[in-house]
Amino acid sequence: MKLPSWPGKKQQQLEKEIDSHLEMAKRDRVDRGETAQQAEAAARREFGNVALVQRTTREQWGWVWLEDCLQDLRYAARTMRRNAGLTLVAVLTLILGIGANTAIFSLVDGVLLRPLSFPRPDRLVFLTDYYPKGAFVVMRDQNLTMDLIANTDSTEFNLTGGDVPVRLTGTSVSANWFRVLGVQAAMGRTFQDGEDQPGKNGLVILSHSLWEQRYGSDPNIIGRSILLEGLSRQVVGVMAADFRYPSPKTELWVPLDLDPRQVGDYWGSSYMPITGRLHPQTTLQQANTDLTQQRPKVLAAFAWRMPNDSWIMGSVIPLQEAIVGGLRTSLLTLLGAVGLLLLIACANVANLLLARAAVRQKEIALRSALGASRWRIIRQLVSESVLMSMLGGALGLFAARYGLSLLKATLPADMPRLENVAVDIRVLLFTALLSILTGILFGLVPATGSSKVDLTEALKTGGDRTGRSGNNRLSRTLVIGEVAISVVLVIAAGLLVKSLWNLSNANPGFRAEYIVTARITPNPSFCKEAGRCQTFYNDLLARVRALPEVNDAAAVNGLPLGGSFATVPSDVEGYAVPAGAHVPMLMERVTTPDYLRVMGIPLLQGRAFTEADTAESAQRVALISKGTAERFWPGKNPIGAHFKPRWMREWWTIVGVVGDVHEHSMTRNLEDWLDGEIYTPYGPHAINDSGPEEPPVALTLVIRSSQAPKRFAGDLQSVVSQLKGDVPVTQIETLQGWLADAVAGPRSTASLFSVFAALALVLGAVGVYGVISYSVAQRTREIGIRMALGARRQEVLYLIVGHGAALAFAGVLIGLAGAFLLTRLMSSLLYGVGAADPETYFGVALLLVVVAIAASYLPARRAMRVDPVVALRYE
Amino acid sequence: MANRYQNRIELLQGTLDLLILQTLRWGPQHGYGISQAIRLNSGDILQVDTGSLYPALHRLERQKWIAADWKLSENKQRVRVYRLTAAGKKRLLSERSRWAQLSDAIAGVLEPVKKESEA
Numbered sequence: 001m002k003l004p005s006w007p008g009k010k011q012q013q014l015e016k017e018i019d020s021h022l023e024m025a026k027r028d029r030v031d032r033g034e035t036a037q038q039a040e041a042a043a044r045r046e047f048g049n050v051a052l053v054q055r056t057t058r059e060q061w062g063w064v065w066l067e068d069c070l071q072d073l074r075y076a077a078r079t080m081r082r083n084a085g086l087t088l089v090a091v092l093t094l095i096l097g098i099g100a101n102t103a104i105f106s107l108v109d110g111v112l113l114r115p116l117s118f119p120r121p122d123r124l125v126f127l128t129d130y131y132p133k134g135a136f137v138v139m140r141d142q143n144l145t146m147d148l149i150a151n152t153d154s155t156e157f158n159l160t161g162g163d164v165p166v167r168l169t170g171t172s173v174s175a176n177w178f179r180v181l182g183v184q185a186a187m188g189r190t191f192q193d194g195e196d197q198p199g200k201n202g203l204v205i206l207s208h209s210l211w212e213q214r215y216g217s218d219p220n221i222i223g224r225s226i227l228l229e230g231l232s233r234q235v236v237g238v239m240a241a242d243f244r245y246p247s248p249k250t251e252l253w254v255p256l257d258l259d260p261r262q263v264g265d266y267w268g269s270s271y272m273p274i275t276g277r278l279h280p281q282t283t284l285q286q287a288n289t290d291l292t293q294q295r296p297k298v299l300a301a302f303a304w305r306m307p308n309d310s311w312i313m314g315s316v317i318p319l320q321e322a323i324v325g326g327l328r329t330s331l332l333t334l335l336g337a338v339g340l341l342l343l344i345a346c347a348n349v350a351n352l353l354l355a356r357a358a359v360r361q362k363e364i365a366l367r368s369a370l371g372a373s374r375w376r377i378i379r380q381l382v383s384e385s386v387l388m389s390m391l392g393g394a395l396g397l398f399a400a401r402y403g404l405s406l407l408k409a410t411l412p413a414d415m416p417r418l419e420n421v422a423v424d425i426r427v428l429l430f431t432a433l434l435s436i437l438t439g440i441l442f443g444l445v446p447a448t449g450s451s452k453v454d455l456t457e458a459l460k461t462g463g464d465r466t467g468r469s470g471n472n473r474l475s476r477t478l479v480i481g482e483v484a485i486s487v488v489l490v491i492a493a494g495l496l497v498k499s500l501w502n503l504s505n506a507n508p509g510f511r512a513e514y515i516v517t518a519r520i521t522p523n524p525s526f527c528k529e530a531g532r533c534q535t536f537y538n539d540l541l542a543r544v545r546a547l548p549e550v551n552d553a554a555a556v557n558g559l560p561l562g563g564s565f566a567t568v569p570s571d572v573e574g575y576a577v578p579a580g581a582h583v584p585m586l587m588e589r590v591t592t593p594d595y596l597r598v599m600g601i602p603l604l605q606g607r608a609f610t611e612a613d614t615a616e617s618a619q620r621v622a623l624i625s626k627g628t629a630e631r632f633w634p635g636k637n638p639i640g641a642h643f644k645p646r647w648m649r650e651w652w653t654i655v656g657v658v659g660d661v662h663e664h665s666m667t668r669n670l671e672d673w674l675d676g677e678i679y680t681p682y683g684p685h686a687i688n689d690s691g692p693e694e695p696p697v698a699l700t701l702v703i704r705s706s707q708a709p710k711r712f713a714g715d716l717q718s719v720v721s722q723l724k725g726d727v728p729v730t731q732i733e734t735l736q737g738w739l740a741d742a743v744a745g746p747r748s749t750a751s752l753f754s755v756f757a758a759l760a761l762v763l764g765a766v767g768v769y770g771v772i773s774y775s776v777a778q779r780t781r782e783i784g785i786r787m788a789l790g791a792r793r794q795e796v797l798y799l800i801v802g803h804g805a806a807l808a809f810a811g812v813l814i815g816l817a818g819a820f821l822l823t824r825l826m827s828s829l830l831y832g833v834g835a836a837d838p839e840t841y842f843g844v845a846l847l848l849v850v851v852a853i854a855a856s857y858l859p860a861r862r863a864m865r866v867d868p869v870v871a872l873r874y875e
Numbered sequence: 876m877a878n879r880y881q882n883r884i885e886l887l888q889g890t891l892d893l894l895i896l897q898t899l900r901w902g903p904q905h906g907y908g909i910s911q912a913i914r915l916n917s918g919d920i921l922q923v924d925t926g927s928l929y930p931a932l933h934r935l936e937r938q939k940w941i942a943a944d945w946k947l948s949e950n951k952q953r954v955r956v957y958r959l960t961a962a963g964k965k966r967l968l969s970e971r972s973r974w975a976q977l978s979d980a981i982a983g984v985l986e987p988v989k990k991e992s993e994a
Contacts, residue, residue, distance in 0.1 A: 018929070048925055061937070
């Protein structure tokens with residue numbers, strides 16, 4: 001064994017210098033009459049430790065620290081090459097651990113941590129409520145602490161005038177929107193103050209991709225007019241390619257139409273979120289106080305009297321929090337999961353190194369006998385592990401880039417800020433830091449253990465025979481820890497999968513099988529003339545029903561589970577608004593009479609709609625959901641009771657009660673600001689949001705058919721275009737697909753967790769296998785003696801498997817306790833299953849013990865086949 | 876052997892530099908020669924540890940007070956020979972005057988003590 005020599009001339013010279021010193025000393029002694037052998041030994045003794053002298057001398061050269069590091073790394077690289085198999089396993093494990101962490105960190109960084117891409121993003125705030133246009137104008141003009149802006153939630157627009165009418169996602173924004181956000185157009189201009197007034201707002205700004213795809217990047221687009229929703233709008237600007245706000249789907253921006261003469265629209269419907277930019281030196285606290293003080297003024301400005309305590313204003317929170325706050329729990333849970341995965345990987349690699357450290361005992365003893373300090377040896381060993389983890393990190397970065405594209409495909413497409421997620425310099429730094437820390441973590445444990453060397457013991461031949469009990473205890477502890485962490489991860493995954501199962505199998509209140517949907521969106525101008533749209537839809541439904549693939553068809557203003565709907569602030573007969581509460585906000589479904597039948601929504605009481613209800617002369621009737629009946633008429637019969645929109649005189653009569661439908665999401669029937677759900681018949685007595693009595697313009701067809709949607713999408717398109725050429729048909733898909741989209745978030749979390757849990761399980765099993773194999777190898781002699789003394793092979797098998805099972809059992813117990821503490825943090829992600837679900841806990845515990853027994857079975861078989869004669873000779 | 880070690884005196888921090896520079900004043904010398912010269916000139920009392928000598932030589936070399944060349948010894952062996960530089964000579968002067976001050980000071984401190992203990 002030769003220590004790595006200092007490379008380079010200077011080291012050689014130092015060696016020669018010392019050699020000449022020794023040579024001269026020897027010669028002097030020989031001259032004095034000593035024998036050559038005596039002289040040589042005496043000269044060396046007098047000189048002292050050559051290596052130490054070299055080292056202290058080298059320290060005078062400067063840069064020693066760095067050069068030592070380089071030397072350590074060079075030596076480490078050589079050791080790694082010599083142990084190629086071990087290095088491969090360790091690096092693969094680290095690629096998994098570091099790669100997964102890098103991918104999830106880039107997700108967390110891009111979505112949660114990175115500031116919004118606006119100037120001074122920290123000054124942007126969000127008001128946690130929805131406000132009508134009138135309220136926005138009052139607040140914008142009177143607020144003292146913020147510049148307020150408003151934009152509608154994503155709205156859809158018909159773009160006609162081309163070959164095929166298309167439906168685009170856009171948003172209506174207040175004229176000061178771009179200015180306050182601090183965003184400029186890439187070409188042309190953004191809106192100027194006042195351009196949200198009626199008569200001045202016939203403008204549009206295009207997204208870069210719309211300009212590129214639809215208008216072939218026409219450099220003369222500015223000033224041209226395009227037809228949106230049947231109205232001509234002048235293009236004033238094109239945004240930069242990376243500007244997609246408020247939604248990644250946004251293709252165009254139009255000014256709001258702030259027209260106080262449209263009383264219903266201005267005060268009643270078109271509720272929008274409001275964003276603000278805090279004035280300099282204004283705090284969130286002041287903004288909140290100001291908002292509360294404004295409240296009476298806003299309420300007083302309403303077109304109709306709002307009870308003073310009827311409407312609670314939202315509070316002011318940072319905009320970033322508003323956009324991504326809802327994702328925090330699931331993202332941080334994912335980060336926690338990959339963090340645990342990395343710990344398992346570290347424990348595995350540490351165990352590998354521990355096993356090897358036992359083999360290297362003599363080398364280390366020799367190095368320390370030659371004068372290497374304990375710190376020097378630890379540094380050498382840690383250099384090796386850091387080099388290993390850097391290698392794992394570098395390759396893990398590639399794995400993460402690949403994994404990230406898979407990850408993005410798994411995540412729900414509408415996840416905010418997903419477009420920000422990429423492996424960039426921040427992620428690179430994170431990975432580098434993580435790799436170094438990881439290397440120190442898994443290297444330090446075995447290194448501190450190994451550097452405590454009992455020289456005489458270690459240097460004695462065969463001193464290694466029994467192994468080192470200290471290291472054995474350490475590696476057992478590591479495996480127990482690994483199993484415990486695996487238990488936590490697998491339990492978390494189990495809970496998420498179980499709640500996904502519950503979600504997917506929850507009764508949504510309707511039957512989704514064999515239903516195909518299609519969104520029909522004529523221009524609003526087409527429906528201005530009374531009855532024209534009604535005739536169009538009646539004809540359309542008749543023709544669709546006549547298609548050979550179609551069994552039945554109906555129409556509704558929006559699909560359950562997050563489709564669009566109308567909202568009607570109402571007076572409910574016999575219901576007094578409690579102090580502090582707001583007026584009942586009723587969600588309205590406008591349906592053709594056969595909607596309930598096609599969707600399989602049960603009629604619980606009273607009657608359903610008939611064709612007669614759709615006539616101009618018919619009585620105003622409505623259905624309510626079961627939950628609504630229980631809310632407003634608890635224990636009473638709601639049939640025959642009345643309600644009316646707040647701004648109208650006419651009362652609607654309730655004629656029936658239907659089953660509850662998951663209108664909002666799989667976990668909630670209605671959004672929490674809604675108090676009930678009403679159904680009105682499609683016809684002249686439908687309530688158009690807070691506007692007048694008129695049928696909605698856009699409807700979604702629900703078509704019962706046993707055929708796949710693509711089989712008759714073409715037929716559907718041609719039926720519509722025969723009736724009217726400029727009506728886009730979109731969202732042709734199965735209702736089951738829509739249902740699946742509704743659980744896309746939970747599904748992606750559950751599938752990611754399942755992957756992590758599977759990795760944890762594999763790594764855990766490898767860990768148990770490694771430790772048991774190693775202990776079998778160490779105990780070969782002991783097993784041989786046992787067998788020579790008459791132990792049966794069966795007993796040896798039990799001995800070894802029992803060892804593995806005992807480790808697993810200890811790990812499982814700790815893991816169960818850990819899971820009990822940790823899974824509580826994710827209870828908001830669970831549905832229909834408790835964070836301490838006994839079934840999951842028991843199942844996972846059993847699974848882990850079985851896996852551990854299987855992992856120890858292989859080495860146990862090896863132990864069983866030990867030949868006592870060979871084993872006892874084995875030295 | 877034990878006797879020899881007992882008679883050895885630990886060199887004061889910094890005095891080794893002085894001794895090396897002073898030794899080189901008589902002409903260029905290699906490391907072994909320097910250690911032998913110091914031992915002989917101190918009547919076997921000052922024994923320079925190689926673990927101190929070589930680091931000191933390399934440090935002085937880095938500070939450019941001494942310079943080193945490879946030369947052939949009388950036994951036809953390549954040896955590294957150190958010599959005093961101009962900067963080294965200046966350094967030696969200042970080290971010597973510092974040492975003179977120091978020994979005067981120490982002597983001043985020791986004298987009265989000695990008298991008292993005799994009395």
